[in-house]
Amino acid sequence: MTAILLLASFVLASVPLVPSVHAQTVAATIGVGHYPLGVAYDPSKGEVYVANDNDATVSVISDAANTVVATVNVGHDPTGVAYDSGRGEVFVTNEGSGTISVISDATNVVVANVSLEFGADPIAYDSSKGEVFVANEVFNTVSVISDSTNTVVANVSVGRNPVAVAYDSGRSEVFVANEDDGTLSVISDANNTVVATVNVGYGPLGIAYDPPKGEIFVTNGFDNTVSIFSDTTYALLATVKVGYGPTGVANDSGRGEVFVANEDDSTVSVVSDTNNSVVATVDVGTYPNSVAYDSGRGEVFVTDEVANAVTVISDSASVATSTTTVSTTSTSSTQPTSSSTQTITTTSGSKSTTPTSTVTQTTTYTTSPTITATTSASSSNTPPTTVTTTSAFTTSTGSTTSSGGVSLLFYGVAAGLVLVAVIAGIVFVVPRRRRKAGGFGNS
Secondary structure, eight states, X not given: OHHHHHHHHHHHTTSOOOOOOOSXXXXXXXXXXXXXXXEXXXXXXXXXXXXXXXTTEEEEEETTTTEEEEEXXXXXXXXXXXXXXXXXXXXXXXXXXXXXXXXXXXXXXXXXXXXXXXXXXXXEEETTTTEEEEEETTTTEEEEEETTTTEEEEEEEOSSSEEEEEEETTTTEEEEEETTTTEEEEEETXXXXXXXXXXXXXXXXXXXXXXXXXXXXXXXXXXXXXXEEETTTXXXXXXXXXXXXXXXXXXXXXXXXXXXXXXTTTEEEEEETTTTEEEXXXXXXXXXXXXXXXXXXXEEEEEETTTTEEEEEESOOOOOEEEEEEEEEEOOSSSOOEEEEEEEEEEOOOSSOOOEEEEEEEEOOBSSOOOOOOOOOOOOSSOEEEEEEEEOOBOSSSOOOOBTTBOHHHHHHHHHHHHHHHHHHHHHOOOTTTSSTTTTOOO
């Protein structure tokens, strides 16, 4: 064991100790149905609708209680969800059935079914026309549905494998991400025709419209980037590096930020639309997929297709600065003793919280074969957190010191975690998007 710890210290000695800082916090995790994909927010009811692909159901979540208040049976393989504010209805695409289920948000009952081509997945609501735009991945088209008659009024040819749709209320246009082309099709809702085709990154999977800035945010699943475009000139304004496998994306109008679900590293990147840069990274579930912004409570809902859950992120807290202080002392080689004290202080200038945390770690090595550990911690809404750990264990070598003020035990644990992560990645990783055809359209 000692040899492993020593080896770990050499391997990790050059790794800087950087505190993990998140501007937003996870407020809740809510269990829903199996393989949740699309998600949409209903502001009139303060509810969130989640399509559970493997259950053929939709979970209805109250955003006040963060609990499921209803479960609605729909068609086979529901994937995309959109809220129709004009009629107080929720449209759900059923990929396996080739239909759309129309749910009344007053009763949470299906009031109509619309037949479509097989492969319907992503969906968006056009408030100016009272129409719903649905991408058909198999046929490379977008179906336009009247929400007053629940009938298809047009079919528009777009690029190959359209997987995400977003409505631009500023210009009354609909943007469609074509994954296999690496393009966006821009549809005018005045005549339901493609008026422009825009090149984006490799494997576009999600789209969000930012009304205050008049910009379009596109996640590129195989580039690990977000492309930002002007909706007036269609010019590329910026490319932002995010996490691995970005899929769903949603605009947070309350803070001028965009939330991006990174499926392959289990995080959400928060992008500021002011400077087009990542300002925070939030750890979430296993495979975050789709994202919806709840303007009523300033929260973001993220579906996790593997954990069968929805993560709720509060957008209210922000972290400003962090400082790190490290000191180290050591004594004689015959009775080797090494102590390491590390203090990490994090402060935040947020709306209502100023989180401060202090971590102190002391490690002593002696020739006595004992192992002791004491840990205490406390936290609150303005969370001062203090953790103290003391440990002693026998070494068979003459003299051992800690490198860079961090104990060998810390390095050993870190090395073990890295090894476990590598093994888990080899065993469990499955190619993005190919696990479930049509599973990553932005709702």
